[in-house]
Amino acid sequence: MHLKPFALSALHSATSGGRRYHVWMGGLTLIMLVGAYAYSLQLRYGLGVTGMNDHVSWGLYISNFTFLVGLAAAAMMLVLPAYILKDVDFGRAVLMAEAVAVAALVMCLAFVVVDIGNPLGGWHLMPGIGFLNWPRSLLAWDVLVLNGYLALNLVIPFYILYSRFSGRQPDKRKYIPWMYIAVMWAVSIHLVTAFLLAGLPARPFWNTALLGPRFLASAFTAGPAFVILLLWFIRRETEYEISEGAFSKLALITTVAAQINLVMLGSELFYKFYSPTHHGINARYLFFGLDGHNALVPWIWTAIALSTVATIALMIHPVRNNPRWLIPACVALFVGIWIEKGIGLVVPGFIPSPLGEIVEYTPSLVELGVTAGVWALGMFVLTVLVRVALPIELGEVRSPYVEDAGAARIVRPRSTRTQRRDIRPVRTR
């Protein structure tokens, strides 16, 4: 068995690096500590230290949760072509995408935990000793699909990495069936989270059949956009080869999904505003404000502007294929969808209340601290996973019990790394 050397080498990979790496990890740790302190206040004094109230009973935490579920789901946009359609370009990118999924799921679960008023009662959810209201409660479904998806995304990459580490070729018969399950599961996590909201007739803002598809479209926009950013960074900073094709295909996926996302947003707005019924009152609050209450108006228009401009930009081929434009466009899409599928989706569902009362919501400092802490946790997890996976994938790290373990260098000197290149593909015409 190579488990012990695997763990030791993973620990070594994760804890060694240059100065910038340590500053980055140290910074994340600091933010996590701030978050932990903020959470301790929340534990001591109750959720009253947040900006939430009986009217807006879900806020920043659940907003981030709904967005991050999409980020997790989107990894499968790479897994499907890479493993099942055997796309060579994605072959090397896919483990990174799965690391993104794991980090996103860790953040999702953390956001749910910090949002719960009685976290010590968490065991009530466990089937067997507690009681999981499945299949009636969509939240019970969400618990199952999120944890199942997390398990799939931990086990499959672990198997592949561990096989490589042990000097074996991973056996396709052992992991491809699970891949098929994981691909379908990815769709389910986002659909279930959408249905969790869409299934509430009390909240007309969410109670629409389009919510599930809209969640998927935005997930397949923000997710690949984030993976592009990560791969771009990995390619710039390490010698891990990621082909031009991977970038151009990911950019294309992002562009198409962003277009579909905007079309669906347009349909939703048409439905809410062309015949202004009471059903559209929350959308009116979100986009134009109601009776002088307009806290979310600047946010949502920023999101719409970012998404629209970035989508249009990505539709222009030279722009999409030039990292100088591709990277900012991906950042814009990511931020735009974070607002739209986060605060812009969750909070207006509560304003005005089902009885027409308008109580606005502003996150408190404690809430912001906890949120920053959870994001730092996610980035920390992502960094560690990438840091462990890269040298194994590069062949730099192998189990000492493997015969040709000669190349067991963890980090090569910087100078030997390839320089940043233009990722524009060669024109064929």
Added chain:
Amino acid sequence: MTSDPTTDVPRDAAGQTLLQKRVDRRRALSILLGGAAAGTSAVAACAPVSAATPESKEAKLLAWREYIKGNYRTMTDAERAETIARLERLAELKRGVDVTIQSTGAQPGVVFGYAFNISKCKGFRSCVEACINENNLDRRAATEYIRIFEMEDGVIDFDHADATFQHEVPAEGHFYIGTQCFQCADPPCVKVCPVGATWQEPDGITVVDYDWCIGCRYCMAACPYWARRFNWSEPEVPVAELNTNQHYLGNRARKTGVVEKCHFCIHRTRKGQLPACVEACPTGARVFGNLLDPNSEIRWILANKRVFRLKEDLKIEPRFWYFTD
């Protein structure tokens, strides 16, 4: 139409419910961990008594037992009696008050219903005040189960109604509509609870097991009448104002981070009394009774008045009707 969750529980050959088996397993856990009863800092933090006195030890032990207990709905009668004895003792240890907690079950042949006379309500809010006192509602957060909306004559329009009016009532050109939990026959809040901490009793009252609720607030999002309240911080009720006549599923002490709601004054109505809001109303706008009793006042109103309910289109069948004279 009424779905009774207690009868949905699957039973094995010995007639035992699966849920009861879980309780057994949990009891085994309790015995295993019983030695550590005074331990677990998490639970100890819930017992704010200074260390090492016999009372503090007892409080910690009781708090630990409370922590690992099951859902009220699935407890045996003996377990219900145990948890009630513990809660009464804890109230004595923590606050020095002698409370009585009932576990009166639903009476057969009873389904409660409520009617509200819009012509008679004058917006005095005596019902709101009575409810706060009767149900030990959090004074600091000013929790209210009942809301009285002041509307302009002519149209029922909640969007432009005022539930926070602070002036002499009745105001000229206005009328009043009260809302609270409408005890739907098909409650959306019950369906969504991931842990089964809220359910509908056979007499139609939707209740919350405050000790089983995990505080996810999904039920609050699901309620179309905004009838659920969350304990954002430690509820505060002065000892002098505490109503010691309590029910496990009703007005007993709640804690931080759990949801609560109107329960038709379960501790009163299950013994044949009227809810506090009905008794307090000076104009007689509120009518409460047994829908299954053909001679009840509420049945007379349903048969003889023009009644309506809010948000009928949702098909959740609230058992709360409005009518006018």
